Amino acid sequence: MKPTFYITTPIFYVNGAPHIGHAYTMIAADVMARFKRLDGYDVFFLTGTDEHGQKVEKAAIDAGKTPQQFTDEVSAVFRDIAARMNVSNDAFIRTTEPRHYKASQALWENLIEAGHIYLGGYEGWYAIRDEAFYDESELTTNAQGQRVAPTGAPVEFVTEPSYFFRMSAFRDRLVDHIEANPEFIGPAARRNEVLGFLKGGLTDLSISRTSFRWGVPVPGDNAHVMYVWLDALTNYLTALGYPDDEAPDMRFWPADLHLVGKDILRFHAVIWPSLLMAAGLPLPKRVYAHGWWTIEGEKMSKSIGNVIDPRELADTFGADPLRFFLLRETSFGSDGDYSRAALVRRLNVELANDLGNLAQRTLSFVAKNAGGVMPKRGPTTEADSVIATMCSELHDIISPIIDRQDFSIALETIWVAIRAGNAYIDQQAPWTLRKIDPVRMEAVLANLLDLLRVVSTLLQPFMPDSMARMLDQLGVPPGQREFAALATPLPEGTALPPPEGVFPRFVEAA
């Protein structure tokens, strides 16, 4: 039986336009999912939308719609983004689905039975204008002697009844778990932040609200709806069929990887594991917080007006080059900067010149001088072995790198092989061999095609469409494209279709 692999993106909050950051998380998760599928895993890849909360309720009202109408529309946009980015999610969950209400309420009842929820009062300084609570330390006194929030909004001390989750009781166990499992939180710097945060102790968590209605009702107390994060986090279980232990997809739990943005690591690395421990459920194996993108050196923001719809970039450059750029340009745990010039540079230098041109020069040479079929392999020279060894080891080198989400390093490693391929073809000079040693020429071309096959197979998770086309041209049948198939060389004499450029250079209009 295949091993399982369950990967999630956060569910995206429907209170705003989707931007490059949303696409980034989806694409990274997609690369993981595709990589694991090709590596023989039974994969469940989940994404979706988070649709509850006061902000959504308000945004709907402002738009003159019911919350349901509003969230239907925005959720569809995120679904479209996933499709346009060529994201291969197995399911798309919405927190407004009936099955999610059922799962959230079941988890709640589970926590009640275990004695980890109690009714208390949520007290704090509330600014009506901001619809937000502020910590006492944030407040200042204005000229009129009023207590005001950092935004300048007057605040008042309010108390509302609220259910609390006894999160404080789980701090020690959580710290022990993080220390015993170094891979539980990545990257390491974030792990340290979480540990530092936990050192200061955990308080109980207010997990219900009475101030608005757009949420999952608290079982047995309809005056309350669940705190949006409680409801949101539960989505990872809902999608598998929780609370039905017999649901076929429940075999995917615990999740192998929750990919999240750095802004929501806390919820996934502290609150979520605490809730799971309280409910007696196994913890996810890893939570990874990636960085954010700036745009042409500036922070992405509506007021600057530099928010980019990833669909526009995909229309201009293609989904695959965009996917490649986002994972190649910057270390996954760090912030990155998108600039059009940088994207075009990656596209032209690495995709068109290095990889695309290597494929094109090799394949067109085979078409013209080797009968358009996989040439005959020959005796191995020293230079051949260097290339062959590099290729045969590539998967095993990449695999643990992918498991750490070091996508840019994985790509750099593959590019070392591609550059070696360009050096090899120049040194071996099949155009010279054609005249003096046609047998050796065939062997050289076969080695190059073998290299291209390894490279395109391993790059499929990053650029699925482009690599499918390249593998077509390399004569690799659709059933021979998983990683395990690399052990079986393409038979000599296999007919190769006429070559066709996969990555045209991008030239800016004048």
Place this chain on the structure above:
RNA sequence: GGCGGUGUAGCUCAGCGGUAGAGCAGGGGAAUCAUAAUCCCUUGGUCGGCGGUUCAAAUCCGUCCACCGCUACCA
């Protein structure tokens, strides 16, 4: 303020105890199969400052400077 991190070639970064590295950018050359793409060679750094440990420090320790992150319920 507290905790943590970063500072290495023009740019982005790797190296983290043993005579400074990669990619891109710059310069020179080769080749002409190919998307004028490729390959080879090369310019360039007192590895943030100062002090210490060591036979030996970018690499360990101290200190100073600069920048960044986290510091509880906003998705």
